[in-house]
Amino acid sequence: MAIDLIAFDADDTLWHNETIFVTAQQKFKELLAKYHTEEWIDRKLYETEARNLQHFGYGVKGFTLSMIETAIELSEGRISGTEIRTVVELGKEMLKAPVALLDGVQQCIDELLKSYRLMVITKGDLFDQEAKFAKSGLGERFWRIEVVSDKNKITYERILKRYDLDPRQFLMVGDSLKSDILPVVALGAHAIHIPYQTTWIHERVAPGELEQKQYFRLEHIGLLPDFLAQFNRA
Ligand SMILES: [Mg+2]
Numbered sequence: 001m002a003i004d005l006i007a008f009d010a011d012d013t014l015w016h017n018e019t020i021f022v023t024a025q026q027k028f029k030e031l032l033a034k035y036h037t038e039e040w041i042d043r044k045l046y047e048t049e050a051r052n053l054q055h056f057g058y059g060v061k062g063f064t065l066s067m068i069e070t071a072i073e074l075s076e077g078r079i080s081g082t083e084i085r086t087v088v089e090l091g092k093e094m095l096k097a098p099v100a101l102l103d104g105v106q107q108c109i110d111e112l113l114k115s116y117r118l119m120v121i122t123k124g125d126l127f128d129q130e131a132k133f134a135k136s137g138l139g140e141r142f143w144r145i146e147v148v149s150d151k152n153k154i155t156y157e158r159i160l161k162r163y164d165l166d167p168r169q170f171l172m173v174g175d176s177l178k179s180d181i182l183p184v185v186a187l188g189a190h191a192i193h194i195p196y197q198t199t200w201i202h203e204r205v206a207p208g209e210l211e212q213k214q215y216f217r218l219e220h221i222g223l224l225p226d227f228l229a230q231f232n233r234a
Contacts, residue, residue: 001168002232003190005143006112007159009151009174010122010129012196013221015136016100021063022198024090028067031086035075045070046201053202057149059125064091095128099135104222109141111225119144121159121172123151123179151179153186160187173224176203181215191215192224 011017025045029038036044048066056062067087071079112118120142122129129147133139144163148155160167167189174180175196182205184191193215218227 001166003116003171003228004169005117005119005165006171006173006228007119007121008142009172009176009180010120010132011124012175013102013173013180013194014105014120014138015102015132018196018198018200020094020097021200024063024067024094027090028071028087031083032071032074032079035078041070041074044074048073050202057125058123059128060091060094061125061128063094064088067091095131099132101136101138102221104220106138108221108224109138112228113141116228117143119146121146121148121151121156123148151176151183153183156183156187156189160189171228173221175199177205177210178203182209182213185213185215192227193217194219194221194224 008014025042028045029041032041045066048070049063052062052066052069056065064087067090068084071084071087109118118141120133122145124147126147133145139145146159148159156172159165160170167187170184171190171192172180172184173192173194175194176199177193181191181193195217216227218224
């Protein structure tokens, strides 16, 4: 059965995102340098983020609150109001950052549009993700844009059902094995992994989880149209 619908992840698949987080986190560590080492701050911040996902979900706003909480904890309450304001400003800078498309995205999307329906399935903060689509100039090219709170098997199952999609004709393309590939493969749909230069710890998976899993891997999104032409011929 040929692929009919291609769904893309957005962050670090269509545009750069993790680099914005890494840059903000670097500034955060410089702010707290007088209290702790960088390694310790990284570790504590990640622990706080992971713990807070259930309360705040994914995205910049939750990350900013986690930075504030971590700063208070690591300074044992000594952090000043001025320093907290700096952290809040870091968060606002992240939200205001321009959307930088990955190389080859625009051409790839335009090429695929000739033969496929395209959609986006992205997790994160609704307001921020919508703003990024507006800034990206890509929004109009997609048949549907789904902003969801998490991307697991149930999420994909619900989307396939809602739009009456056959998993065998559905392809997901993304940079996260955990969110874009494994849950999709588990439903009998197709998935293509295109790794980004850095992966957030939370999205990493143990090599054992990938054993016997059927998915493809491309080094660059620009390779996608040719790959699909071959795939559908086969
Ligand atoms: Mg991603």
